[in-house]
Amino acid sequence: MKIEYNKDLTGCNTFGMRVSCSCFAEYDTPEEYSSLYCVPPDGSPGGTSSGTAGKMPADLLPKPFLHIGGGSNLLFTGDFPGTVFHSRIRFIRELSRSGGNVLIEAGAGTLWDDVCVFCAENGLWGVENLSGIPGEAGAAAVQNIGAYGAEIKDIVEEVKCFDAVTLSMKTIKAEECGYGYRTSMFKEGAKGRYTVMSVVLRLSETPKPRLEYGHLREAVEAAGAGITPLSVRHAVLGIRNAKLPDPSKIGNAGSFFKNPVVPKFSFDIVENYAKSRYGDDYEVPHFDAGSGFVKIPAAWLIEQCGWKGKRHGNAGVYEKQPLVLINVTGTATPQEILDLERKIINSVETTFGIGLTPEVEHI
Numbered sequence: 198m199k200i201e202y203n204k205d206l207t208g209c210n211t212f213g214m215r216v217s218c219s220c221f222a223e224y225d226t227p228e229e230y231s232s233l234y235c236v237p238p239d240g241s242p243g244g245t246s247s248g249t250a251g252k253m254p255a256d257l258l259p260k261p262f263l264h265i266g267g268g269s270n271l272l273f274t275g276d277f278p279g280t281v282f283h284s285r286i287r288f289i290r291e292l293s294r295s296g297g298n299v300l301i302e303a304g305a306g307t308l309w310d311d312v313c314v315f316c317a318e319n320g321l322w323g324v325e326n327l328s329g330i331p332g333e334a335g336a337a338a339v340q341n342i343g344a345y346g347a348e349i350k351d352i353v354e355e356v357k358c359f360d361a362v363t364l365s366m367k368t369i370k371a372e373e374c375g376y377g378y379r380t381s382m383f384k385e386g387a388k389g390r391y392t393v394m395s396v397v398l399r400l401s402e403t404p405k406p407r408l409e410y411g412h413l414r415e416a417v418e419a420a421g422a423g424i425t426p427l428s429v430r431h432a433v434l435g436i437r438n439a440k441l442p443d444p445s446k447i448g449n450a451g452s453f454f455k456n457p458v459v460p461k462f463s464f465d466i467v468e469n470y471a472k473s474r475y476g477d478d479y480e481v482p483h484f485d486a487g488s489g490f491v492k493i494p495a496a497w498l499i500e501q502c503g504w505k506g507k508r509h510g511n512a513g514v515y516e517k518q519p520l521v522l523i524n525v526t527g528t529a530t531p532q533e534i535l536d537l538e539r540k541i542i543n544s545v546e547t548t549f550g551i552g553l554t555p556e557v558e559h560i
């Protein structure tokens with residue numbers, strides 16, 4: 198295990214926040230990680246004289262603990278006082294093939310897009326719409342990543358974890374993962390309990406294109422290469438690159454806010470506002486969320502409040518996608534991002550009576 202103290206985390210979060218942590222620990226195998234939680238039978242790593250007898254190695258590391266992947270859904274709001282863990286378990290392997298179904302396993306520290314490349318190049322359907330999402334395979338299963346009408350939960354077979362309560366490895370079936378919109382039990386009720394070691398995905402040799410979302414079908418057809426996992430992947434990457442900032446050039450963490458789900462009467466207020474502003478024919482973008490609720494794109498609400506392309510110190514709102522807050526100069530502080538977040542929330546609340554909540558996890 199590689200352990201560094203007072204580690205600079207600027208390169209470990211795609212927002213490019215210049216923060217540090219007391220301790221940073223990277224491991225290469227599940228055994229290496231679980232050995233942190235082994236109680237020595239007698240004696241201890243430091244010997245009885247240092248008062249560490251019977252303690253697990255994990256007890257000797259600064260608290261609190263945080264596990265990160267590529268840091269692409271995180272906003273560090275300051276220096277982290279404890280230990281940040283990161284997995285270097287990187288592999289992709291085929292486990293089985295039968296009846297058109299192919300099971301593959303990816304180590305938690307594998308770049309998610311490497312998994313997408315592997316599947317596309319091997320003609321396997323299931324992850325092509327999720328191409329180009331930053332981050333790592335372990336976090337992808339934690340986050341229930343989604344894009345262009347697909348979510349990883351639909352192809353997760355099982356998630357292999359270390360359980361910090363039973364101090365043992367555990368394989369969790371997809372139906373036990375508590376998946377919801379961009380969430381799972383790993384982020385909610387069981388946060389901090391399970392550390393993902395690898396993810397098993399169920400791909401298909403049978404064509405299963407999902408092209409209904411956005412302009413995906415037009416993009417695939419325009420390329421004229423037929424409909425294959427690889428051609429869909431290329432179309433998805435083209436659309437993403439045209440509208441999302443590349444974190445290696447402009448710091449960001451993707452969609453900053455969740456799309457609010459509001460009661461129908463709140464939507465009526467928004468609709469009246471829009472019709473009075475743009476005329477009776479104007480259609481507010483929205484989706485029926487069932488049970489009398491409506492989902493409204495947060496990007497639309499933010500744009501209506503005049504934030505698109507606006508700058509606030511070194512932070513800003515991306516001009517092509519107002520749902521994305523950016524580190525304009527590369528020197529934005531956490532406080533500048535937080536101030537911008539607060540201003541946006543306040544103006545959407547004042548204009549529409551709707552409260553936005555961040556999707557990006559604040560650390």
Ligand SMILES: Cc1cc2nc3c(=O)[nH]c(=O)nc-3n(C[C@H](O)[C@H](O)[C@H](O)COP(=O)(O)OP(=O)(O)OC[C@H]3O[C@@H](n4cnc5c(N)ncnc54)[C@H](O)[C@@H]3O)c2cc1C
Pocket residue numbers: 211263264265266267268269270271284305330331332333334335336337339340341342343344379383384391392393394441442443444449450451452558
């Ligand atoms: C430009 C851009 C575009 C994006 N587009 C999309 C998109 O289209 N769809 C989408 O869903 N998301 C999108 N995102 C958000 C982000 O890429 C995903 O949420 C991604 O899955 C985060 O992965 P990560 O490895 O960076 O995880 P991190 O941000 O480091 O961590 C995310 C969460 O996972 C936990 N975690 C990380 N690794 C482990 C592990 N091994 N075991 C247990 N818990 C762990 C962390 O504690 C944290 O709670 C985008 C982000 C950016 C910057």
